[in-house]
Amino acid sequence: MTERYSALALARHAATGAPWPRVWRKAEPKPTYDVIVIGGGGHGLATAYYLAANHGVTKVAVIERGYIGSGNVGRNTTLVRSNYQMDGNTQFFEYSLKLWEGLSHALNYNVMLSQRGQIVLAHGPSQLDVLSRKGNIMRLNGIDAELLDRADIMRLLPYLDYSAGTRFPIHGGLLQRRAGTARHDAVAWGYARAADRLGVDIVEHCEVTGFISVGNRITGVRTSRGDIHAERTAISVAGHSSHIAAMAGLRLPIESHLLQAFVTEPIKPFVDHVISFGAELFYISQSDKGGLVFGGHIDGFNSYTQRGQFPKIQAVAECAVALIPSMSRLRLLRHWAGIQDMTPDGSPFIGRTPRDNLYFNGGWCYQGFKATPATGWCFAHTIARGEEHALVRHLALDRFERGNGHDEYGLGQWTYRQ
Amino acid sequence: MNTGSANGPTGNERMLKIVCPNCGERHYTEFRYAGDATKSRPRHGSADLRAWHDHVFLFDNPKGAHREYWQHVLGCRQWLVLERDTATNTTGRSWLASEAAPP
Numbered sequence: 001m002t003e004r005y006s007a008l009a010l011a012r013h014a015a016t017g018a019p020w021p022r023v024w025r026k027a028e029p030k031p032t033y034d035v036i037v038i039g040g041g042g043h044g045l046a047t048a049y050y051l052a053a054n055h056g057v058t059k060v061a062v063i064e065r066g067y068i069g070s071g072n073v074g075r076n077t078t079l080v081r082s083n084y085q086m087d088g089n090t091q092f093f094e095y096s097l098k099l100w101e102g103l104s105h106a107l108n109y110n111v112m113l114s115q116r117g118q119i120v121l122a123h124g125p126s127q128l129d130v131l132s133r134k135g136n137i138m139r140l141n142g143i144d145a146e147l148l149d150r151a152d153i154m155r156l157l158p159y160l161d162y163s164a165g166t167r168f169p170i171h172g173g174l175l176q177r178r179a180g181t182a183r184h185d186a187v188a189w190g191y192a193r194a195a196d197r198l199g200v201d202i203v204e205h206c207e208v209t210g211f212i213s214v215g216n217r218i219t220g221v222r223t224s225r226g227d228i229h230a231e232r233t234a235i236s237v238a239g240h241s242s243h244i245a246a247m248a249g250l251r252l253p254i255e256s257h258l259l260q261a262f263v264t265e266p267i268k269p270f271v272d273h274v275i276s277f278g279a280e281l282f283y284i285s286q287s288d289k290g291g292l293v294f295g296g297h298i299d300g301f302n303s304y305t306q307r308g309q310f311p312k313i314q315a316v317a318e319c320a321v322a323l324i325p326s327m328s329r330l331r332l333l334r335h336w337a338g339i340q341d342m343t344p345d346g347s348p349f350i351g352r353t354p355r356d357n358l359y360f361n362g363g364w365c366y367q368g369f370k371a372t373p374a375t376g377w378c379f380a381h382t383i384a385r386g387e388e389h390a391l392v393r394h395l396a397l398d399r400f401e402r403g404n405g406h407d408e409y410g411l412g413q414w415t416y417r418q
Numbered sequence: 419m420n421t422g423s424a425n426g427p428t429g430n431e432r433m434l435k436i437v438c439p440n441c442g443e444r445h446y447t448e449f450r451y452a453g454d455a456t457k458s459r460p461r462h463g464s465a466d467l468r469a470w471h472d473h474v475f476l477f478d479n480p481k482g483a484h485r486e487y488w489q490h491v492l493g494c495r496q497w498l499v500l501e502r503d504t505a506t507n508t509t510g511r512s513w514l515a516s517e518a519a520p521p
Binding site for chain 1: 475
């Protein structure tokens, strides 16, 4: 059993030099569990934690092909916010943000939530009208939102391009002060440790190779480390959702695409907020180490390579320099790609599947990281109760059969254009 | 000429290239991706909603061999079918979408 982190524990270890125990046990897979969660990313670990913490289901295994933190939970741009405008999304992401606000205490692990505020920019009067509408929807749902004019933006973000000749002049923006960033690795480690403390087995380097079933009912998984049986099985492997679901005979409304992210060399504090460009998909913040962290669109064609294409670097860098001209002086330190589930309406899936006792969470498009706590909360509820949590009923896997697509951005039915 | 470097291939060599049957090998940025080419659309006028749903919304999305449409929007504007391994981005044969797959 891991010990509780506290100021007292810190002082004790400092005084005695006693080593800290492992953050979570190195678990061997047992032959049977109540629940198997496939995928040890943020969502899978959060699901396991809330199964144990909220529902008393502690005979749980999280099985992970790689190591904890090796997938998308360590490959995102760490943004958390709840500025959505469609009913369903608004309430779900606000619930998630509220969980973020108490997460470090709940997990006894500092996830370094930094509510530095996110500003979405408008580059014309009509775009500012759209943001005003979104802000009103947020406020009607009890979510903080402030409309900013050009003078406000110039005061808050003096380093943007305000020159007369700029292609996308800044008219104003929408600020959510409670939005911000969290330390993504700490989220994975914090959930892993908290789940482990409640008895969850976290089995790393264990790849699923198939499902075990009786008729239509899934009763376990075949893995590289042997068969594991369970009353219920949950898939939470965004990026590889289609690949795993195909082993259960399911075809999903998902294509896998690459999203790249970038970090510059570290510099002194410069970008104090999270900023979203309004003329293209581009978002930037500064990490606690000083690097500017930013990203853009997906590469544009389906791929599992986890390695992005170079022209996207140029496209994203052009956005960066159009917004913050001084960034042209910075060197790029690293860039990487994550495999992202893309869906026809840009919204994810959480719920039951056509196979009995098999549950699915995936299709997160650009939104997986910020959703981590609420996904875990709602997916655990869905698995424990056998029916969907009220906050995720609009995210059913069969929603397109009923004409209930949930298209926040109104882009139409193309996975690769969301 | 692009010879790469000690650290591996340069971006130019790593970039996905597509052979257009009309124009030859070009960078993928000249093309627009247009999805899975193995799907066949239900017959026009078909009232089988399940078949339409599956055609529009479901994807095999394989990790491996994939056959897909691209349009050479910055070239001859023709539609073509490309074979590509989605796990490695290695490309195979390509042919005009208006023609049958080569044997």
